[in-house]
Amino acid sequence: MSQEIPIPVTILTGFLGAGKTSLLNNLLQDMPEQNVAVIINEFGDTSIDSHLVVSTKEEILEINSGCICCNVRADLINILTNMMKQETEMDHIIIETTGMANPAPVIQTFLMDEQTAASFELDSVITMVDAKHIWHHVKEEEPGQQIAFADVLIVNKMDLITEAEKSELEQQLINMNPQAERIYTTYANVDSGDLIGKKSFELEYILTMDPNLLTQTHHHHHNDQVTSCVFRDDRPLDLEKVNKWFAYLVQFKGEHLYRYKGVLYIKQLENRVVFQGVHMLFAGTESFKWVNDELRQSEIVFIGKHLDFEELERGFQYCLA
Numbered sequence: 181m182s183q184e185i186p187i188p189v190t191i192l193t194g195f196l197g198a199g200k201t202s203l204l205n206n207l208l209q210d211m212p213e214q215n216v217a218v219i220i221n222e223f224g225d226t227s228i229d230s231h232l233v234v235s236t237k238e239e240i241l242e243i244n245s246g247c248i249c250c251n252v253r254a255d256l257i258n259i260l261t262n263m264m265k266q267e268t269e270m271d272h273i274i275i276e277t278t279g280m281a282n283p284a285p286v287i288q289t290f291l292m293d294e295q296t297a298a299s300f301e302l303d304s305v306i307t308m309v310d311a312k313h314i315w316h317h318v319k320e321e322e323p324g325q326q327i328a329f330a331d332v333l334i335v336n337k338m339d340l341i342t343e344a345e346k347s348e349l350e351q352q353l354i355n356m357n358p359q360a361e362r363i364y365t366t367y368a369n370v371d372s373g374d375l376i377g378k379k380s381f382e383l384e385y386i387l388t389m390d391p392n393l394l395t396q397t398h399h400h401h402h403n404d405q406v407t408s409c410v411f412r413d414d415r416p417l418d419l420e421k422v423n424k425w426f427a428y429l430v431q432f433k434g435e436h437l438y439r440y441k442g443v444l445y446i447k448q449l450e451n452r453v454v455f456q457g458v459h460m461l462f463a464g465t466e467s468f469k470w471v472n473d474e475l476r477q478s479e480i481v482f483i484g485k486h487l488d489f490e491e492l493e494r495g496f497q498y499c500l501a
């Protein structure tokens with residue numbers, strides 16, 4: 181069987197916690213009849229996002245060996261090459277980059293790698309903007325790059341800002357990328373038809389943003405003040421202690437915690453608990469049951485500025501039941 185080519189590809193980018201996984205879930209639920217492959221690249225050596233993506237028939241491939249925009253382009257090309265050899269035909273591919281990725285090298289992969297360029301075509305680059313927290317982040321380099329390369333800007337978390345803040349943000353986004361379409365959402369609620377298959381990627385326009393895109397090797401130096409750490413343990417945690425620890429983190433460390441999320445193995449709970457945090461916004465819920473022979477373990481990732489690893493480690497140890 182031969183796959184129809186080129187296969188359209190959507191690159192989904194946006195800073196930490198902006199709503200990329202929420203959008204991905206909405207899109208997948210909205211296009212059940214299509215065969216969509218999803219490639220997720222996470223910052224911080226974990227695969228927590230794969231727990232947070234709703235279970236679907238879609239194949240979810242993870243790249244956790246580093247940042248997609250730096251050292252894993254070869255992994256990306258390998259995954260894409262393998263896809264072409266598969267039996268099932270793909271209708272669409274969605275690549276969710278890490279919140280710290282510069283999308284340029286990922287875009288470049290689809291334009292400059294000869295075989296990839298022949299088999300795949302960029303449908304659009306979608307950048308999620310966190311309407312509430314963007315002002316904390318514009319000092320970093322990555323949100324600016326992500327906004328500049330977008331064909332579509334999804335301005336998310338509209339429930340958390342006022343009309344006046346919306347006008348100010350809109351003006352700022354127009355200054356940063358006048359041509360991108362802007363869609364305003366809450367919980368990334370948008371029809372897949374408004375985003376998928378629109379062929380909004382325009383090379384000429386992207387070249388006005390980065391004239392060297394096709395000639396330069398992009399060495400993306402991540403802001404080294406933004407770091408991550410992961411804790412894993414297969415001993416159960418005490419719920420009360422976990423609640424106290426998170427209450428402390430949210431209140432006293434929230435400003436510098438760009439993103440924290442995880443899966444918790446709580447003593448005497450048959451279900452795993454999943455939680456998510458972006459600065460001072462935090463939510464945790466019981467998720468599905470642990471199955472009998474499954475390894476029950478907690479896994480937490482923190483991504484932020486000036487992280488005090490030792491203090492976080494002590495906090496995590498304190499939570500052990």
Ligand SMILES: Nc1nc2c(ncn2[C@@H]2O[C@H](COP(=O)(O)OP(=O)(O)OP(=O)(O)O)[C@@H](O)[C@H]2O)c(=O)[nH]1
Pocket residue numbers: 194195196197198199200201202203229278279308336337338339340365366367368439456457458463
């Ligand atoms: N209040 C509010 N919260 C939202 C909205 N959209 C997403 N969230 C919450 O924000 C958090 C981050 O959402 P995700 O979709 O995981 O964001 P992400 O961009 O995939 O995050 P990373 O991949 O970790 O960078 C979650 O707790 C979401 O429930 C929104 O419109 N309003």
